[in-house]
Amino acid sequence: MRFLIADTFTDSLTKLTSQEQKAAKTSAFDLQLDPSRPGLDYHKLDRAQDPNFVSIKVNRDIRIIVHRTKSNLMLCYVGHHDDAYDWAGRRKLETHPTTGAAQLVEVRETVEEIVIPTYIAEERPKPPLLENVTDEDLLLYGVPTEWLEDVKVANEDNILELAEHLPAEAAEAVLELATGGKPRITPVEEPVEDPFEHPDALRRFRVMDNVEELEQALAFPWEKWTIFLHPTQKEFVEADYSGPARVSGSAGTGKTVVALHRAVFLAKSHPESRVLLSTFSETLAHALKEKLRRLIYHQPRLADQIEVYAMNTIGERLYRMNFGEFQIATKEAILELILMASNQVENHHFSQRFLMTEWEEVIDAWQLNAWEEYKNVLRLGRKTRLPEERRRVLWSIFEIVRKELKSNDLITRASIFHRLTEHYQGGNPSPFDFIVVDESQDISVAQLKLLAALGKNRANSLFFAGDLGQRIFQQPFSWLALGVDIRGRSKILKINYRTSHQIRMQADKLLGPEISDVDGVTEERTGTISIFNGPEPIIRKCKTFGEEIDAVSSHLEQWVEHGLTLNEIGVFVRSENELNRAKAAVESTKLPYSILDEKVSTTDGNISICTMHLAKGLEFRAVAVMACDDEIIPLQERIERVVDESDLLDVYNTERHLLYVACTRARDHLLLTSVEPASEFLDDLMM
Numbered sequence: 001m002r003f004l005i006a007d008t009f010t011d012s013l014t015k016l017t018s019q020e021q022k023a024a025k026t027s028a029f030d031l032q033l034d035p036s037r038p039g040l041d042y043h044k045l046d047r048a049q050d051p052n053f054v055s056i057k058v059n060r061d062i063r064i065i066v067h068r069t070k071s072n073l074m075l076c077y078v079g080h081h082d083d084a085y086d087w088a089g090r091r092k093l094e095t096h097p098t099t100g101a102a103q104l105v106e107v108r109e110t111v112e113e114i115v116i117p118t119y120i121a122e123e124r125p126k127p128p129l130l131e132n133v134t135d136e137d138l139l140l141y142g143v144p145t146e147w148l149e150d151v152k153v154a155n156e157d158n159i160l161e162l163a164e165h166l167p168a169e170a171a172e173a174v175l176e177l178a179t180g181g182k183p184r185i186t187p188v189e190e191p192v193e194d195p196f197e198h199p200d201a202l203r204r205f206r207v208m209d210n211v212e213e214l215e216q217a218l219a220f221p222w223e224k225w226t227i228f229l230h231p232t233q234k235e236f237v238e239a240d241y242s243g244p245a246r247v248s249g250s251a252g253t254g255k256t257v258v259a260l261h262r263a264v265f266l267a268k269s270h271p272e273s274r275v276l277l278s279t280f281s282e283t284l285a286h287a288l289k290e291k292l293r294r295l296i297y298h299q300p301r302l303a304d305q306i307e308v309y310a311m312n313t314i315g316e317r318l319y320r321m322n323f324g325e326f327q328i329a330t331k332e333a334i335l336e337l338i339l340m341a342s343n344q345v346e347n348h349h350f351s352q353r354f355l356m357t358e359w360e361e362v363i364d365a366w367q368l369n370a371w372e373e374y375k376n377v378l379r380l381g382r383k384t385r386l387p388e389e390r391r392r393v394l395w396s397i398f399e400i401v402r403k404e405l406k407s408n409d410l411i412t413r414a415s416i417f418h419r420l421t422e423h424y425q426g427g428n429p430s431p432f433d434f435i436v437v438d439e440s441q442d443i444s445v446a447q448l449k450l451l452a453a454l455g456k457n458r459a460n461s462l463f464f465a466g467d468l469g470q471r472i473f474q475q476p477f478s479w480l481a482l483g484v485d486i487r488g489r490s491k492i493l494k495i496n497y498r499t500s501h502q503i504r505m506q507a508d509k510l511l512g513p514e515i516s517d518v519d520g521v522t523e524e525r526t527g528t529i530s531i532f533n534g535p536e537p538i539i540r541k542c543k544t545f546g547e548e549i550d551a552v553s554s555h556l557e558q559w560v561e562h563g564l565t566l567n568e569i570g571v572f573v574r575s576e577n578e579l580n581r582a583k584a585a586v587e588s589t590k591l592p593y594s595i596l597d598e599k600v601s602t603t604d605g606n607i608s609i610c611t612m613h614l615a616k617g618l619e620f621r622a623v624a625v626m627a628c629d630d631e632i633i634p635l636q637e638r639i640e641r642v643v644d645e646s647d648l649l650d651v652y653n654t655e656r657h658l659l660y661v662a663c664t665r666a667r668d669h670l671l672l673t674s675v676e677p678a679s680e681f682l683d684d685l686m687m
Helices: 007-013 018-033 081-088 135-140 145-155 159-163 167-179 211-221 223-227 231-238 255-269 282-297 301-306 313-323 331-344 352-363 373-378 388-407 413-425 445-457 501-510 545-561 576-587 635-642 645-663 680-686
Strands: 002-006 042-044 053-057 060-067 072-080 092-095 102-106 205-206 244-250 275-279 307-309 434-437 462-466 492-493 514-516 522-524 536-544 569-573 593-595 608-612 620-625 666-674
Touching: 002 007, 002 018, 002 211, 007 018, 007 072, 007 211, 007 635, 018 060, 018 072, 053 081, 060 081, 072 081, 081 167, 092 388, 102 666, 135 145, 223 282, 231 492, 231 569, 244 255, 255 275, 255 282, 255 301, 255 307, 255 434, 255 462, 275 313, 282 313, 301 307, 301 608, 307 313, 313 413, 313 445, 313 645, 331 352, 331 388, 352 388, 352 501, 352 635, 373 388, 388 608, 413 445, 434 445, 445 462, 501 536, 501 645, 501 666, 501 680, 536 545, 545 569, 545 576, 545 620, 545 666, 569 576, 576 608, 620 645, 645 666, 666 680
Parallel strands: 002 072, 244 462, 244 492, 275 307, 275 434, 434 462, 536 666, 569 608, 569 620, 593 608, 620 666
Antiparallel strands: 002 205, 042 053, 053 060, 060 072, 092 102, 514 522
């Protein structure tokens, strides 16, 4: 007998207490080991819509709903007695007549009428959104037959509620049609005889071959979606690219998942190859390792082929392999040298901030080694225009800095990547056959140069995943100028799996409808759909710090009371200066917390507190974004650094991106708080 688990079971498991979950898991293991075990108390359900639904008693109140046939035994749902019986009384397992995929379908007759808003006499009822879509097309998208009429009369006021009652592939298609898109039909190479083997069914049902697989599935019920590959994304993963390629999309659309599966696909397809999976920070590299481990746990051989490193870490490793040990110049050391050099050069009025930024974003980033190079550089990413005379003065300062670094045997990170780039451009073989980069919007000039040299412009050698709307660490620059041309090989993901419709819609107000890079490649942000609903985000403008602390602590307690575990909650602030406000809010609840930094990226099951920058790449069920005050976001200190007014746009854009990143870490619940005067960005969110 085949043993399966449905995603509805793992979803329902998360709603139980930890003790109830342990008991349910024990019963699930017993069921898999011996379905005919005498101690298992199967109970036929009189009110079940599907005669194959039975319940198993876990304890006095908890029941597991199982679908049992001669050939299959499937865990479908777990919950308190009445809740579990009610769930089974409203659903049935069937094979879709057109697609051939297995579906757990909510029986139309058991659903209360989907509310159609009433209109005052002067208003005209809103028109149906899908009335011109044929039944045949809706069936191709996986809409159950009994829901066709409801779909065709749905309007913008009730289509989200309707979508909650449909199987996932049908809900996604309906929402995409409603927003003007044309859904893709799940590709099926050959007709499948087994309805559980259809690509759509593989999203919902997993065959458990042994106890280890079941234990793995139950160990990460919340994180299961983080490694799920949507069938329509499969072609992006398995495509043959003639040059560098990039997949983009707004937060929550599965870019990291595509990157993970791309790395695994390349390793599988080329068993002797070496694959580098990289990202811009150690925190994100750690998260990638965990997700990769879950993805390939049953294929451990692939772990020997795929190396996961942050960009700085792989740069240091390659440098040591080729050139030996080194000493990196810290930011503090460079600033000290710049101040010393600045004092030696008379009659200039450049501020310390300007000099440091010019060094980081121009001199060091582009590894300029001579006056002629600096004289002619386009200064990409720096809008302030400098005449030759002022550039000459600047170069005299930076030339002193360069000489001091050399005399002290210090090297910058950018120069590490620069020397490696020359090494591999000079004909030395690349240690990697394929390179996949996640969060690519935040890699630096020097890092991209090295990636281009390692890829050597081979087919399929470079694959990037990123979102220009989440660029928070780097100034924009031309990829094309560095030999990385993704034009014609850039794809945009449109389905959001992580963030509720309400949170996504609110966060999108921080960004424009489209974002373009320096090379003119445009990412359209319209047409993205979220596949589930949630509560409306809450924005609280408080009069005092005490009022803000009370508001946040109250929501934290409510979230925990409603079943969220501590590690599903995050509290973010703009910078380390505001961490004490977050700590005070959590401490007032007496709930345990962990403060994340570059070295601490796990929560040990506690509430997470960190800055918005460190929140990048993390996901939580509920998020509180605190201290959204005027002069904190956008940060007044950054605004004051601007020398030329034209640079203000980049500052405001990256600050907006930063708040967008913080908001979109939330799946279900989002709270934003400030102490008046509030950030102007909150007004944008409330529009």
